[in-house]
Amino acid sequence: MAxxxxxxxxxGGVPLHGTVEASxxxxxxxxxxxxxxxxxxxxxxxxxxxxxxxxxxxxMLTELGTQVSWLGEHTVRVHTPEVTSTSLSSMYSGVNxxxxxxxxxxxxxxxxxxxxxxxxxxIGKRPIDFHLRGLAQMGADIVDRPxxxxxxxxxxxxxxxxxxxxxxxxxxxxxxxxxLAKGTTVISNAAVEPEIVDLVLMLQKMGALITIDTDRxxxxxxVDELRxxxxxxxADRIEIASFAAAAVATDGRIEVRGARQDHLITFLxxxxxxxxxxxxxxxxxxxxxxxxxxxxxVETGVHPGFMTDWQQPMTVLLTQATGTSVVHETIYEDRxxxxxxxxxxxxxxxxxxxxxxxxxxxxWHNRDYQHTAxxxxxxxxxxxxLVIPDLRAxxxxxxxxxxxxxxxxxxxxxxxxxxxxxxVAKLTAVGAxxxxxxx
Ligand code: EPZ
Numbered sequence: 225m226a227x228x229x230x231x232x233x234x235x236g237g238v239p240l241h242g243t244v245e246a247s248x249x250x251x252x253x254x255x256x257x258x259x260x261x262x263x264x265x266x267x268x269x270x271x272x273x274x275x276x277x278x279x280x281x282x283x284m285l286t287e288l289g290t291q292v293s294w295l296g297e298h299t300v301r302v303h304t305p306e307v308t309s310t311s312l313s314s315m316y317s318g319v320n321x322x323x324x325x326x327x328x329x330x331x332x333x334x335x336x337x338x339x340x341x342x343x344x345x346x347i348g349k350r351p352i353d354f355h356l357r358g359l360a361q362m363g364a365d366i367v368d369r370p371x372x373x374x375x376x377x378x379x380x381x382x383x384x385x386x387x388x389x390x391x392x393x394x395x396x397x398x399x400x401x402x403x404l405a406k407g408t409t410v411i412s413n414a415a416v417e418p419e420i421v422d423l424v425l426m427l428q429k430m431g432a433l434i435t436i437d438t439d440r441x442x443x444x445x446x447v448d449e450l451r452x453x454x455x456x457x458x459a460d461r462i463e464i465a466s467f468a469a470a471a472v473a474t475d476g477r478i479e480v481r482g483a484r485q486d487h488l489i490t491f492l493x494x495x496x497x498x499x500x501x502x503x504x505x506x507x508x509x510x511x512x513x514x515x516x517x518x519x520x521x522v523e524t525g526v527h528p529g530f531m532t533d534w535q536q537p538m539t540v541l542l543t544q545a546t547g548t549s550v551v552h553e554t555i556y557e558d559r560x561x562x563x564x565x566x567x568x569x570x571x572x573x574x575x576x577x578x579x580x581x582x583x584x585x586x587x588w589h590n591r592d593y594q595h596t597a598x599x600x601x602x603x604x605x606x607x608x609x610l611v612i613p614d615l616r617a618x619x620x621x622x623x624x625x626x627x628x629x630x631x632x633x634x635x636x637x638x639x640x641x642x643x644x645x646x647x648v649a650k651l652t653a654v655g656a657x658x659x660x661x662x663x
Contacts, residue, residue: 226276228663229641232634232648234625235657236607239476242654246464246482246508247273247645248298248457252419254322255396256426256457257281257302261288261329262404263430265452266303268295272457273645276638281322284312288330303452304333311338317371318342321393324352327359327375328401336376338369346614348556354394358385362401362409382407382446389587390415390440390526396423402444403432411442417527418487422458429453461487462533463644466619467654468511469537472500473544473627478654479510490530494522494538498545519547519601523582524555532556536620539563542599543572544627549599552582557593562617569608570624573600604629612636615643622647626656635663 248271258281260267272278274297282292282300289308293301310330312323317340330337342350356366359375361383367374382405387394395415402409414420416436424434424442430453433445459482468488471478472495485492485504492502501514519542524532532555542549543566553559566572576594580586588595607630612618618640625632640647651658 226638228635228638230637230660230663232622232637233631233659233661234622234634235631236605236626236628238626238655238657239474240470240478240626240651240654240656241476243479243481244467244650244653246459246480249419249422249460249462250275250277250643251392251462252422253278253457254281255325255419255423256455257285258322258325258329259400259423259426259430260302261285261290261304261307261326262332262400263450263452264305266301267452268299268301268454270299270454270456271459272298272300273460274298275645276642277320280316280319284316284322287312288326307333310334310336312340314340316340321350324355325393325397325400327364328380328397331364331375331377331380331401332404335378336374338372338374340372346561347559352393354387354389354391355397358387358394358398358411359401361385362405380405382409382444384410384412387411387413389413392417392420395420395442399423399427399434399442399444402446403427403434403450404448405444405446407446409444409446411444412440414440414442415526416440418458418461426453426455429455458487459484461491462531462616464488464509465491465531465534466537466623466644467650468495468500468502469541470623470626471511472498472513472517473541473623475513476654477510477512479505479508481507483509485509490528491534494520494530498541517541517545517602519545519549519599521550521582523552526555532559533616535559536562536616537623539574539597539599540566540620540623540627543574543601543603543605543624545601547601549601550581551597551599552580552586553595554582554586554588557588557591557595560594560597562613562620563597565608565610565621566624569610570605570628571603572605572624573603574598606630607632609633610635612639615639619644622651637663
């Protein structure tokens with residue numbers, strides 16, 4: 225991955241006050257860009273965040289024959305009259321999880337594709353077995369190659385695919401494969417995150433026939449073709465929660481325009497348990513501290529549960545709460561690696577354990593993964609030099625630096641900027657003392 229463009233210097237202790245605009249969700253828009261490959265007609269997406277991850281996906285699409293033009297700061301037109309290549313160059317190997325989602329569209333357009341495997345990362349192994357098994361059930365022929373898979377199919381056919389776990393990516397992959405498949409596909413135990421529902425809305429406008437049942441079942445009746453679409457991407461509830469945590473942790477008040485309560489229900493409950501509060505405003509939600517912060521227990525889960533991507537800012541917030549909190553991470557086996565720098569360098573009271581201390585034993589029970597954190601607070605955080613290990617940990621570190629006494633420097637900012645649009649400008653707008661220096 226590319227090098228950092230700059231490092232951040234943050235002087236903490238300033239309560240953040242003001243308004244920020246929520247960006248479009250990275251984890252919706254990147255899949256929606258892939259969905260445009262399903263039609264030869266032009267598509268226009270609004271609310272597209274200007275982040276490195278979007279640049280990467282647009283680069284991939286361009287290699288496949290997509291014409292890309294920006295119509296406005298956050299509006300992009302993508303048009304793939306013909307798919308001119310069935311594989312991506314090696315520079316896209318292992319960079320993110322988007323190429324594997326292109327399998328369905330490329331099979332429909334060209335009958336075969338070779339896609340690079342995403343590989344593991346700092347948060348867990350992240351296999352793609354559910355994706356491949358589902359596509360095989362739909363008639364794809366899959367051949368493993370070193371670092372990639374070759375997939376071919378004359379025409380995908382509907383199947384009943386039961387996911388062993390409601391995987392976001394596998395659900396999206398199968399949806400993108402099913403919309404143009406012959407016959408009906410049923411995906412049971414599917415993920416139903418708001419970003420997936422947003423993808424479904426876009427596909428429906430393109431002509432797809434998809435129903436979402438209350439029991440996590442998606443039923444897709446395949447159609448022969450899909451048309452172009454104009455779609456506005458849903459707001460990023462991870463970014464929104466990050467700024468909410470920043471308002472409460474610094475004892476400030478931040479309005480996030482575009483924030484939707486219905487996408488944050490579980491987060492808002494936890495925030496309130498800790499001592500935060502929210503008001504609905506004309507354009508979104510504002511977040512603030514309502515009382516002294518107190519410890520609470522959190523367990524991450526699939527939607528409508530508490531997102532694993534909300535876990536990092538919440539953990540940092542809990543270092544400022546009185547008492548002992550437990551955060552049980554049930555989605556990824558290794559998503560607390562970032563906690564060590566918070567404890568060792570900043571003085572946070574975080575202890576990791578391999579035990580499931582949540583309400584129920586999770587998939588990582590008895591498997592030697594440090595997936596539960598016990599956080600004892602409040603601890604004054606000390607300024608430190610921090611190196612970001614992954615995107616969501618990145619905002620956790622920024623938040624820790626905003627709370628800490630003194631000036632911290634943060635490197636590894638390329639990870640953060642993959643998923644957060646203009647974080648420095650947005651934080652500056654709410655009064656944060658943050659500057660950048662060339663890396
Ligand atoms: C998406 O990852 C997001 N990424 C993640 O956000 C997010 O944390 C995650 O969903 C959960 O909400 C994108 O949308 C690009 P999963 P995804 O498949 O789809 C296991 C961020 O920072 N699994 O729902 O890859 C897997 O190992 C990122 O924006 C299998 O075992 O997540 C994990 O334990 C980080 N086999 C669990 O399921 C499979 O074939 C959930 O993963 C697929 C998944």
